Amino acid sequence: MNVEDNYCGFFEGTEKLLEMWFSCSDGDMEDCDVRKIPRAALESLLKLVKCEIISFKKNEQIDAYVLSESSMFVSKSRFILKTCGSTTLLRAVQPLLYLVQEYTGFDEVLDIFYSRKNFIRPELQLQPHTSFEDEVGVLDGLFEDGAAYCLGRVNQDCWYLYTLNPPDNFVGVQAPDQTLEVIMQQLDSKIMRIFTKKVCSTAQEATHRSGIDMLFPGIVIDDFLFDPCGYSMNGLLKGGYYITIHITPEPHCSYVSFETNAPQESYQDLILGLMKTFNPGKFTMTVFANKASVAANAPSECQECHFKNYQRKELQLCEFKNYNLTYALFAKAPS
Numbered sequence: 098m099n100v101e102d103n104y105c106g107f108f109e110g111t112e113k114l115l116e117m118w119f120s121c122s123d124g125d126m127e128d129c130d131v132r133k134i135p136r137a138a139l140e141s142l143l144k145l146v147k148c149e150i151i152s153f154k155k156n157e158q159i160d161a162y163v164l165s166e167s168s169m170f171v172s173k174s175r176f177i178l179k180t181c182g183s184t185t186l187l188r189a190v191q192p193l194l195y196l197v198q199e200y201t202g203f204d205e206v207l208d209i210f211y212s213r214k215n216f217i218r219p220e221l222q223l224q225p226h227t228s229f230e231d232e233v234g235v236l237d238g239l240f241e242d243g244a245a246y247c248l249g250r251v252n253q254d255c256w257y258l259y260t261l262n263p264p265d266n267f268v269g270v271q272a273p274d275q276t277l278e279v280i281m282q283q284l285d286s287k288i289m290r291i292f293t294k295k296v297c298s299t300a301q302e303a304t305h306r307s308g309i310d311m312l313f314p315g316i317v318i319d320d321f322l323f324d325p326c327g328y329s330m331n332g333l334l335k336g337g338y339y340i341t342i343h344i345t346p347e348p349h350c351s352y353v354s355f356e357t358n359a360p361q362e363s364y365q366d367l368i369l370g371l372m373k374t375f376n377p378g379k380f381t382m383t384v385f386a387n388k389a390s391v392a393a394n395a396p397s398e399c400q401e402c403h404f405k406n407y408q409r410k411e412l413q414l415c416e417f418k419n420y421n422l423t424y425a426l427f428a429k430a431p432s
């Protein structure tokens with residue numbers, strides 16, 4: 098992609114997000130590990146998606162990759178791939194199942210979550226991302242008992258989800274599991290300029306000047322500033338927790354996404370911190386937390402909460418399997 102041209106053009110910040118959990122039919126998972134997939138095989142997998150690895154950091158629990166289009170996190174039994182632009186993430190699912198079978202010791206898919214917000218320019222996407230129906234077609238071809246949902250308004254801001262949801266005896270992820278995602282749009286142009294090479298010469302400078310380093314003080318950060326603009330970061334916390342932030346600063350399609358699996362009983366302070374850091378015109382938040390998670394009841398605070406100068410426009414609280422899911426849309430109140 099010619100990014101010099103693109104700074105004045107259009108970039109689809111909206112990410113496709115795949116999270117897969119694996120298990121073993123015999124119950125013995127001691128020697129199983131998704132991180133046994135060789136790097137060369139991951140690189141080939143990413144070629145199918147039309148992106149590549151540009152940076153890597155790891156700790157005991159997670160291998161974290163910054164990609165040319167967003168991020169990938171690989172841990173013992175979980176694989177997360179998040180890609181933006183016109184990447185073709187779902188073309189990687191079947192090959193991934195093969196790699197897991199070949200290298201990791203796992204032989205079962207415990208659960209899958211594929212989600213994304215509605216694209217800004219869906220007509221620029223490639224197969225099978227041309228519509229959610231097409232995406233569901235691919236996943237239904239690979240999994241039995243998949244369930245596809247849309248939260249929000251189908252003709253405006255909405256969020257799509259595909260997950261396994263069989264009628265009976267579903268075990269699913271039993272360990273505490275939670276994911277907060279905040280998708281921000283219509284961002285403050287003064288703040289967005291920080292994420293350009295004109296204003297910051299390094300990613301570390303952009304991380305510091307924007308205050309991203311203060312969101313989780315002490316976190317181990319792997320950040321990248323694109324030329325002439327654009328920013329991605331992964332942050333690793335102890336205990337297998339990550340945060341990831343991706344920024345498209347182009348004024349007419351500005352987009353920032355924040356995601357973490359760090360458990361919190363309330364995400365209110367964190368979201369207020371994000372609003373202060375990025376000052377978006379509107380944002381959607383989703384919280385996905387299973388019943389074992391301390392975050393399982395965090396979303397109920399959305400029922401009263403207005404995040405200072407934001408008004409809540411939409412709220413949906415749902416239950417899927419052993420998960421509570423919240424979708425909420427907030428926009429700045431007219432001044």
Ligand SMILES: C[S@+](CC[C@H](N)C(=O)[O-])C[C@H]1O[C@@H](n2cnc3c(N)ncnc32)[C@H](O)[C@@H]1O
Nearest residue numbers: 100108110181323326327343344345346352354
């Ligand atoms: C990869 S980043 C962050 C993506 C993320 N999904 C988002 O928009 O929040 C995308 C930003 O980097 C810029 N960029 C510069 N070089 C790029 C490259 N080689 N590949 C993808 N994006 C690039 C894009 O123009 C855009 O502003």
